[in-house]
Amino acid sequence: MSFSLAFQIKNLINKGIELPDDMLLSIYEASGSTLMELFSLALELKEKYAGKKVNFCSIISAKTGICSEDCAFCGQSAIAGKKGKKIKVNTLLSVSEIVEAAKIAKNNGANEFSIVTSGTSINNENELSIIANAVKRIKEEVGITPCASLGLMKYEHLLYLKNCGLEVFHHNIETSSDFFPKICSTHSFADNTRTVKSAKKAGLKVCSGVIIGMGESRLDRIRMAKEIKELDVDNIPVNFLNPIQGTPLENTEELTPMECLKTLAIFRFVNPVKNILAQGGREYNLRQLQPLALMAGANGLLLGNYLLTSGRNPSLDMELINDLGLEKAGYVK
Ligand code: SF4
Structure with a gap:
């Protein structure tokens, strides 16, 4: 008697045994009822971990442009800046501007709000102090x-930021350690994991994920899911490349919606008790299948606009979770 792929995966997860790469790779070949059984398992694991709650995170680009790094996917990189589409460049927003954006995010339905700055790092103590003050006011007022x-x-x-009230720090590993040198030469995969580990050591919850669709192999995606598992972070955003004009990835082949959904399921199977978030590029890549992200392992969505591209109207995502019988997660202090 042969057991189904979903049955074998569930059995290994229940026994705490690492899922073999070839078993995970075969998910990409699944279709029809075999695929539905895999999505059903991803949903079961998600519900066991997160119930009906959907995490909604919103972001603000608090400092845009002017970056010396060369991340191939990024419209703010040094190399995109030379031939890319013109982006509005600003210095760091004020504390009040950041707090106002957090209020709007909350009114739109977000339970988490991320202050995002471009560049290798923040530049000086003054910027750190603006961010710290914004964090304090967001906690107190929003x-x-x-x-x-x-x-x-x-x-x-x-x-210091943790002591000022910061709860979560976000820093993506972006892709697998093997593929990373193909998308960035100015810093390393190890630099990224060092920041993730420092944030954990500081007592922060950590959000660290990937971008798929940058030309990596399916095996690279499985490696990413396993490398993230080793880092033991709290939230795992899975972004889908929306190629930005003027970047080295501007002509990258599109992902299919099914490729994206299968990748979300793989991330859930490898990281069954984590927040798996379907983030940037979901409109562009999942298209009409966006609701299925929440049935294929994800328990969170990025709400509203991205850093350089527009997201969809937040009211559509509120309608989406109502229609699926899900609830937005609340703010837990
Ligand atoms: S992803 Fe961040 S570090 Fe990389 S080029 Fe863009 S702004 Fe710079």
């Missing part, structure tokens, strides 16, 4: 989980 994504960071600065 009641939404404050998160920050500030590039590569020292432990001491992360500890």
Whole structure:
């Protein structure tokens, strides 16, 4: 008697045994009822971990443009800046501007709000102090989980932000360690994991994920899911490349919606008790299948606009979770 792929995966997860790469790779070949059984398992694991709650995170680009790094996917990189589409460049927003954006995010339905800055890191103590003050006011006045994504960071600065009330720090590993040199030469995969580890050491919850669709192999995606598992972070955003004009990835082949959904399911199977978030590029890549992200392992969505591209109207996502019988997560202090 042969057991189904979903049955074999569930059995290994229940026994705490690492899922073999070839078993995970075969998910990409699944279709029809075999695929539905896999999505059903991803949903079962998600519900066991997160119930009906959907995490909604919103971001603000608190500092845009002017980056010396060369991340191939990014419209703010040094190399995109030379031939890319013109982006509005600003200095760091004021504390009040950041707090106002957090209020709007909360009114739109977000339970988490991330202050995102471009660049290798934040530049000086003045910027750190603006972010710290914004975090304090967001906690006191808005009641939404404050998160920050500030590039590569020292432990001491992360500890300072934690002591000012920061709850979550975001820093993506972006892709697998093997593929990383193909998308960035100015910093390393190890630099990214060092920042993730420093944030954990500072007592922050950590959000660290990937971008798929940058030309990596399916095996690279499985490696990413496993490398994230090793880092043992709290939230795992899975972004889908929306190619930006003027970047080296501007002509990258599109993902299919099914490829994206299968990748979300793989991330859930490898990381069954984590927040798996379907983030940037979901409109562009999932298209009409966006609701299925929440049936294929994800328990969170990025709400509203991205850093350089527009997201969809938040009211559509509120309607989406109502229609699916799900609820938005609340703010837990
Ligand atoms: S470090 Fe951040 S802002 Fe700079 S190029 Fe990379 S992703 Fe873009």
